Amino acid sequence: MLLYIHIPFCDSKCFYCAFNSYVDRFHLKQTYMKAIEKQLIYDIEHYLKDEKIETVFIGGGTPSCVDFKEYENIFRIISPYLIENCEITSEANPNSATKEWLQGMRDLGVNRISFGVQSFNDKKLKYLNRAHNSNSAISAIQNAKCIGFNSINCDIIYGVQGDNFEKLKYDFNMINDQNIDHISAYSLTLEEGTKFFNKSHVKIDDEELSYKLFDYLKGLGYEQYEISNFSKSKKTQSKHNFGYWEYTNYLGIGTGAVGFVDNFRYYPNKNIEQYIENPISYEKEYMDEVDIKTEKVLLGLRSNVGVNLAIFNENELKKAKILIEEKKLYKVDNKIYNYNFLLADEISLFILD
Ligand code: SF4
Known part of the structure; x- marks a missing residue:
């Protein structure tokens, strides 16, 4: 079982962000954390049962x-429920991840930090409405290293108006120069309900740029193991994310979190006040076999997880075989893997249609 905990507070609302986060509810922090404890105790009793927690991810919003x-x-x-050497990640933003906060979280057991750096270009950070600047990102990374975190991720966003290969190269070089082993590079999406929604000029759709960036990261030693995730070694890959892609069950704690247990998705209340009032009231969604199969194929082909051939019917197997012959997929033992994660959606559609 994986555990996800959602912290819905942020210092500023980034213009591209559709996550459940609040910039004006800081007075609710303490009661919110109490509500989380209540849900956690309930979920452990009802969903975890005799299992252990394999990974923990504290995300947001901004946990720091x-x-x-x-x-x-x-x-x-x-x-009491954590496996030995459990990977415990916390997201953090450079402006609020002080040395004291990082040390405090490390003392509690956090062993992996994921920084929302997004860019080292101050103009771009402003354009995105981020609350930090490049200098604060550098000092947060240095503080984390100094304290002893040796598993650190930096998020970078690309495909934003004004981006080009040279500018993004600079971002990746900055991370590499600081001996960071993991990069999550996300292409900007214009989500409904965000400031950027419907403003197509904000986004650059340039597949060539993505390929160039992937190649550049590879040259720096970052192996792509999922469409947006790159790591210098297997050891520093995110076990938590792998868990999602492998379709492991997970507890989803907090307002706007999502859990998945025994073929049910469950959704705690998305409204923070209502969540605090009743943190154990969920909406539930049953995932039938078709939903699960579709997701397994999509997630498996967007990452190194691959797809077990046993889930396909005869017709789908024929199509998978065609793709292997065309060298779009490759087979190892009883699984197929994708060479090019950017084609994952197209390939999945072709097989499942
Ligand atoms: S800091 Fe993260 S969660 Fe908060 S608004 Fe920005 S992108 Fe969204």
Whole structure:
């Protein structure tokens, strides 16, 4: 079982962000953390049962917006259920991840930090309405390293108006120069409900640029193991994300989080006030065999996870075989793998249609 905990507070609302996060509810921080504890205890009892927690991911929003002391009870609750050497990641933003916060989280058990760097170009950061600048990103990374975090990820966003290969190369070089082993490079999407929605001029759709960036990252030693994830070694790949792509069950704690247990997706209340009032009231969605198969194929072909051939019917197997012959996929043992993650959607559609 994986565990995801959602912290819905942010210092600014980024113009591209559709996550459930609030910039004006800081007064609810403490009651929110109490509500999370309540849901956690309930979910452990009802969904985890005799299983263990294999990975933990504290995401958001911005986990570093909340004092590390507010996480103490959460760690007290989960610690009996964690496997040995459990990967425990926390997201953090450079402006709020102070040395004290990083040290406090490390002392609690966090062993992986994922920084929302997005860019080292201050003009671009402003354009995205990020709350930090490039200098604060550099010092946050240095602080994390100094404290002893040796598994660090930096998020970078690309495909934003004004981006070009040279500028993004600079971002990747900055990360590489600081001996960071993991990069998540996301292409901008214009999501409904965000400031950027319907403003097509904000986004550059340039597949060539994506290929060039992937090649450049490879040259720096970052192996692509998913469409947006690159790592210098297997050891520093995100086990938590792998869990999602392999369709492992997960607990989803917090407002706007999503859980998945025994073929059911469950959704705690998306409204923070209502969530605080009743953190154990969920909407549930049953995933039938077709839904699950479609997702397994999509996720498997967007990553190194691959797809087990046993899930396909005869017709689908024939199409998979054609793609192997055309060298679009390759087969190892009883699984197929994708050479080019950017083609994952197209290939999945071809097989499943
Ligand atoms: S910091 Fe992250 S979660 Fe918060 S608004 Fe920006 S992108 Fe969204």
